[in-house]
Amino acid sequence: MSGAERYGKRLSLRGLKDALFTNLCLVATLAGIALLAILLYSVFRDGSQRLSWEFLSSYPSRFPERSGIKSALFGSLWVVVLTGLIAVPTGIAAAIYLEEFQRRRNWLTELIQVNISNLAGVPSIVYGLLGLAVFVRWMALDRSVISGALTMSLLILPMLITVSQEALKAVPDSYREGSLALGATQWQTIYRQVLPAALPGILTGVILSLSRALGETAPLILIGAVSFVRFVPESLSSSFTVLPIQIFNWTSQPQKGFQEAAAAGIIVLLVVLLSLNAAAIILRQKASRHH
Amino acid sequence: MKIRTGFLVLAALMAIGCGGPKEEAGGGAASGGSEAGSLQGAVSIDGSSTVFPITQALAEEFMNENRGVNVTVAESGTGGGFKKFGRGEIDITGASRPIEPSEEELCKKNGVEYLEIPIAFDGLTVVVNPKNTWAESLTVAELKKIWEPASKVNNWSQVRAGFPNKPLKLYGPGTDSGTFDYFCEAINGGKGKSRSDYTASEDDNVLVQGVAGDEGALGYFGIAYFMENKDKIRAVKIDGGEGPVEPSPETIRSGKYQPLSRPLFLYVNAKSLDKPQVKAFLEYCMDHAETLVGQVGYVALPAEAYGIGKKIVAERRTGSRFLGETAKGMKIEDVLAREK
Numbered sequence: 001m002s003g004a005e006r007y008g009k010r011l012s013l014r015g016l017k018d019a020l021f022t023n024l025c026l027v028a029t030l031a032g033i034a035l036l037a038i039l040l041y042s043v044f045r046d047g048s049q050r051l052s053w054e055f056l057s058s059y060p061s062r063f064p065e066r067s068g069i070k071s072a073l074f075g076s077l078w079v080v081v082l083t084g085l086i087a088v089p090t091g092i093a094a095a096i097y098l099e100e101f102q103r104r105r106n107w108l109t110e111l112i113q114v115n116i117s118n119l120a121g122v123p124s125i126v127y128g129l130l131g132l133a134v135f136v137r138w139m140a141l142d143r144s145v146i147s148g149a150l151t152m153s154l155l156i157l158p159m160l161i162t163v164s165q166e167a168l169k170a171v172p173d174s175y176r177e178g179s180l181a182l183g184a185t186q187w188q189t190i191y192r193q194v195l196p197a198a199l200p201g202i203l204t205g206v207i208l209s210l211s212r213a214l215g216e217t218a219p220l221i222l223i224g225a226v227s228f229v230r231f232v233p234e235s236l237s238s239s240f241t242v243l244p245i246q247i248f249n250w251t252s253q254p255q256k257g258f259q260e261a262a263a264a265g266i267i268v269l270l271v272v273l274l275s276l277n278a279a280a281i282i283l284r285q286k287a288s289r290h291h
Numbered sequence: 292m293k294i295r296t297g298f299l300v301l302a303a304l305m306a307i308g309c310g311g312p313k314e315e316a317g318g319g320a321a322s323g324g325s326e327a328g329s330l331q332g333a334v335s336i337d338g339s340s341t342v343f344p345i346t347q348a349l350a351e352e353f354m355n356e357n358r359g360v361n362v363t364v365a366e367s368g369t370g371g372g373f374k375k376f377g378r379g380e381i382d383i384t385g386a387s388r389p390i391e392p393s394e395e396e397l398c399k400k401n402g403v404e405y406l407e408i409p410i411a412f413d414g415l416t417v418v419v420n421p422k423n424t425w426a427e428s429l430t431v432a433e434l435k436k437i438w439e440p441a442s443k444v445n446n447w448s449q450v451r452a453g454f455p456n457k458p459l460k461l462y463g464p465g466t467d468s469g470t471f472d473y474f475c476e477a478i479n480g481g482k483g484k485s486r487s488d489y490t491a492s493e494d495d496n497v498l499v500q501g502v503a504g505d506e507g508a509l510g511y512f513g514i515a516y517f518m519e520n521k522d523k524i525r526a527v528k529i530d531g532g533e534g535p536v537e538p539s540p541e542t543i544r545s546g547k548y549q550p551l552s553r554p555l556f557l558y559v560n561a562k563s564l565d566k567p568q569v570k571a572f573l574e575y576c577m578d579h580a581e582t583l584v585g586q587v588g589y590v591a592l593p594a595e596a597y598g599i600g601k602k603i604v605a606e607r608r609t610g611s612r613f614l615g616e617t618a619k620g621m622k623i624e625d626v627l628a629r630e631k
Contacts, residue, residue: 030621061351062344062347062586063350064588091603129420143335143380144379224365224375225365226335226337226363226364226365227343227364227365227366228343228347228350228351228363228364228365229361229363230350230351230354230361230362231361239333239335239361239363251494251496252340252493252494252495252496252498253344254495254496254515254516254518254519254520254588255519256519259496
């Protein structure tokens with residue numbers, strides 16, 4: 001066998017491997033999308049005819065055809081907005097402190113850093129237990145919207161801080177040095193130069209974590225979000241329910257009509273999630289274009 | 292500059308999100324005040340998921356008449372409900388079995404006195420696939436042979452001579468369920484006594500789907516789930532010693548369907564009776580339970596029972612008459628006699 005023959009053989013084998021790998025990756029990609037498509041198809045088939053303004057604007061009922069999602073939708077919005085108001089400033093401030101003010105690592109920041117990464121891996125139900133003990137019982141906030149939002153804030157803070165830190169790290173040092181050289185204070189540097197540059201990354205983190213807060217159920221069940229509520233929250237101390245809990249409750253009812261209501265509820269949840277994500281993408285593009 | 296717009300948009304979004312519900316709530320409160328009910332405040336209910344459809348229906352109807360009152364119903368299970376109830380965190384808890392000594396202990400520790408009010412009867416229903424033509428009825432002994440902890444029965448032919456050679460697949464509620472507790476006591480004669488190699492789910496719809504799709508399946512759950520799925524599954528008559536009896540509202544009410552009939556209770560924190568809205572809600576329950584309980588698939592007690600319930604509320608009669616019992620095989624009259 002001449003060298004050229006051998007080379008030709010190897011070459012075709014390499015080509016084959018290449019094609020094989022490409023197709024494997026394609027199958028892996030399609031598997032996820034196909035599953036999503038099946039889920040969407042079955043949800044829309046069951047739930048689309050239940051979707052109406054009436055469904056959005058009426059309260060749950062024991063009659064499936066009269067049931068609506070209003071209290072759960074508003075409950076979810078309350079929890080997510082409050083969680084955002086609490087967690088976003090806290091998370092960004094923590095990330096700024098760790099990345100900008102404590103750039104030289106010491107044992108304290110090291111300790112905080114390790115703990116944040118560990119907390120990100122703690123199962124959500126544990127945050128529920130923590131929320132129940134600290135907010136509901138010890139601080140006597142009861143089974144209210146604010147207890148839920150505080151618990152959710154704890155849940156998403158580690159993720160928020162880590163993502164914001166990464167975004168801040170990605171800002172080149174020349175920005176800071178240039179700003180400081182022109183006589184800006186450190187705060188001015190952060191506010192005017194570093195934060196705007198890091199904003200797209202931070203926003204991605206904010207939206208991802210708020211989406212998580214929107215879909216999370218386990219901790220809220222523990223701290224006492226209830227299944228049957230026929231009013232929207234009126235204050236921070238109101239009882240509440242959220243979309244995933246309402247959907248879960250409907251799927252466990254015997255009447256078939258509730259399965260359709262659950263499917264319609266899933267569509268509502270998906271729409272809220274997608275609009276959150278869309279808002280993030282628009283904001284991110286705006287922020288990065290300006291830069 | 293850029294950053295400010297970014298933050299502004301973010302802030303605006305939050306403000307919109309925040310403003311929406313508040314406005315809505317304001318409107319709701321105003322309309323609530325203007326309408327008939329002068330009652331205000333909240334009633335919090337938790338407890339058994341079996342009792343949930345009943346309390347939900349009562350709460351819904353009550354709120355239609357009293358717009359100012361917010362009744363919330365959660366479902367943490369009978370045991371979970373008693374945990375919150377014993378700490379004085381909720382007004383009312385639903386229970387699919389009487390209170391247990393450890394739960395009474397918790398109430399005492401926290402100074403919680405309680406009222407015990409029977410609200411309905413439920414019949415655990417044993418179901419099979421409609422294609423199953425052989426198992427018309429089963430005796431308690433046969434059920435025990437199938438479900439007892441050491442049971443190795445995995446074929447219908449092992450259950451009774453003459454049954455066909457078909458694999459037997461079991462479906463039942465998980466161990467957190469009051470239904471599971473009750474079935475263990477009534478059939479296997481002991482707390483938590485059951486074989487564990489069966490398909491378990493806390494969601495009864497999963498059990499319905501399982502039995503509906505499997506010719507050799509056998510499962511059990513509360514009668515409400517059978518009533519709503521009669522086209523997919525078939526109920527087995529139960530022979531408790533006096534011939535096979537079909538589970539139905541009539542046989543449960545008359546006490547013929549034994550030993551799988553069970554009373555359902557409401558437990559009320561005596562302190563909560565000082566709140567006018569809680570008291571009004573309980574009175575409403577006693578007046579309307581008879582019609583509403585049947586609508587949600589359970590068996591209503593006779594009118595007399597709700598009269599007794601009313602008296603219990605009026606007299607603030609505290610304590611349990613079934614403490615630590617399973618109320619197994621108890622007929623409606625027995626329950627009434629005790630509560631009188």
